[in-house]
Amino acid sequence: MYVSVKGGEKAINNAHSWLSEIRRGDVNIAELNIKQISEQLTLSVDRVMSEGSLYDKDLSALAIKQSRGDLIEAIFLMRAYRTTLPRIGSSKPIETSKMLCLRRISATFKDIPGKQKLGPTFDYTHRLLDFKLLADGEYEKAKIEKYDDKEIPHVLSFLNKEGLIQKEIPSGKTSKDITRNPINFPLTRSERLQSLSRGDEGFLLGLAYSTQRGYARNHAFVGELRTGYVEVQFEIPELGIEINIADVMFTECESVNQFKGSKKIPAQFTRGYGLVFGQLERKAISMALVDRSMRWKEFGEEYLGVAAQDEEFVISHCDNIQATGFLEHIKLPHYVDFQAELDLVRKIREEYKKNEQRT
Amino acid sequence: MQNESRKQWLSSLATADENYLISLWDNLNMKIEYNWLREPEIGSVMVQGKVGATGDNFNVGEVTITRCSLNLDKKIQGHGYVQGRNKYKSKIAALCDALMQTEKKEIIKRNIIDKLIKYKNNKRNEILSKTEATKVDFFTLVRGEDK
Structure with a gap:
């Protein structure tokens, strides 16, 4: 028999008042403003935009403040807001080869046209706490050098020329938006990539790591990793003119994986692809590895029954809002x-x- | 050609730093009469990527966009499609788009569009020169078998 329960309004209201007070913290300490978060906690802001599936720094910073720094809660807020927005349309596909790069490296080729550029990275830091940051205001200024403003071609395009790597050729199919259409397995690679791009960084990192440890034969190199701004082109419906409607930061990873050949095609390297909003290279690399491991069928590889090969397992569990929604509901009455x-x-x-x- | 230059000014307005655009516009102190065709509304555009940078399209995520449309008189319409959620920025963009089609074109071009282009170029140059300073110069050590 069902018994409906009422009550608890006062307790709920008071709990939320306390939440508000505790979010503010000690009032003798200056309150954080949104710009401080979006300027100084940029990588948290990027993660919330990426997994919230909405590129807007101010909103992301607001979500982080509101959620007391709980990033999954912040992502939840972004997703909820996103659903209220009317969709004006879809952009033209972005050209990442025209990226204004802050960083561009290859772990497979030492000398590449356009050179290796480290950008603002944690790599090669000693991971020692920097007690200077406890003091106020001191920072080093970035160095500058003269440059050539030339387009930086993708590293893998060089392997492409020799036919040494599998090519990514458009099939002409339009991609279904998994946020607006029910998911039906098996998915197209486009649908998988959309899902991975908004998937949970920790989950994808764990799965990618599992492939490195041997759960799916999938030894990957980072062919190229780049972070920078890309112009998003959109056709104004009233005018039929395509304009640069937004400048968006992306991180892109192209992995190079063990080769594959057949009777028709001589042995060549295969690839995995990662593309995410913001400077999130751990996520982009993880995405590329997991993308590659799910392509086993396409390359006629053996199904080893491991998680990273199972698209239904990966895609159904990589969304942290779905996951936390179901997980956390069990604490409600x-x-x-x-x-x-x-x-x-x-x-x-x-x-x-x-x-x-x-x- | 008209379309090419309109494409350029619409792009500059869309991606302008909102505070900078607002200050440029407010400094001009122009009083313009207009009618709304569409009042500013906040929405999103789905950004598409390409599989492996060259293959099929896929949806990466959305970006916030504000748009509005207005007319100065029956003939001249302005459209303000801009990145972000600033309705005032969108209105300024629509007004500038409309004015760029009138005899006020030069004032808007000189005081707003050219400055936005310069601002963006400076930002671009700053990034490129900082990135260049982190360029790696590899040198290969002599290996045993090379001796």
Whole structure:
């Protein structure tokens, strides 16, 4: 029997008042403003935009402030806001070869046209706490050098010329938006990539790591990793003119994986692809590795029954908002359900006792 | 050609730093009469990527966009499609788009569009010169078998 429960309004309101107070923290300490978050916690802001699937720094910073720095809660807020926005349209596909790069490296080729450029990276830092940051205001200024403003071609395009790597050729199919259409397995690679791009960084990192440890034969090199701004082109419906409507920061990773050949095609390297909003290279690399491991069927590889090869497993569990929604709902009142379970257990135990007395 | 230059000014307005655009516009102190065709509304555009940078399209995520349309008189319309959620920025963009089609074109071009282009170029140059300073010069060490 169902019993509806009412009440708790006062407790809920008071809990939220306390939440508001505790979010503010010690009032003797200056309050954080949105610009401080968007300027100084940029990588948190990037993660919330990427997994929130909405590129807007101010909103992301607001979500981080509101959620007390709980990034999954912040992503939840972004996703909820996103659903209220009317969709004006779709952009033209971006040209990452025209990226204004802050960083561009290759782990497979030392000398590449356009050269290796480290950009603002944590790589090669010593991972020692920097106590200078405890003091106020000191920072080093970036150095500058003269440059050639030339387009930086993709590293893998050089392998492409020799036919040494599998080419990515458009099939002409339009991609279905997985946020507006129900997901039906098996998915196209486009649908998988959309899902991975907004997937949870930690989950994808774990899966990518599992492929490196041997759960799917998938030894990857980073062919290229680049971070920078890309112009988003959009056709104004009233005018039919395509304009640069937004400048968006992306990180792109192209992985190079073990080769594959067939009777028709001589051996060549295969690839995985990662593309995410912001400067999130751990996520971009993870995405490329997981993308590659899910392509086993396409390359006629053996299915080893591991998680990273199973698109239904990966795609159904990589969304942290879906996951946390289902996980966290079990802490909300389930008194009625539990009451029924309790009655059942009592009944079973009683019958057990009766049976025992009989024997 | 008209379309090419309109494409350029619309792009500059769309991606302008909002505070900079607002200050440039407010400094001009222009009083313009207009009617709304569409009042500013906040929405999104789905950004598409390409699989492996060259293959099929896929949806990466959305970016916030504000748009509005207005007319100065029956003939001249301005459209303000801009990045972000600033309705005033969108209105300024629409007004500038409309004025660029009138005899006020030079004032808008000189005081707004050219400055936006310069601002963006400076930002671009700053990034390129900082990136260049982190360029790696590799040198290969002599290996045993090379001796």
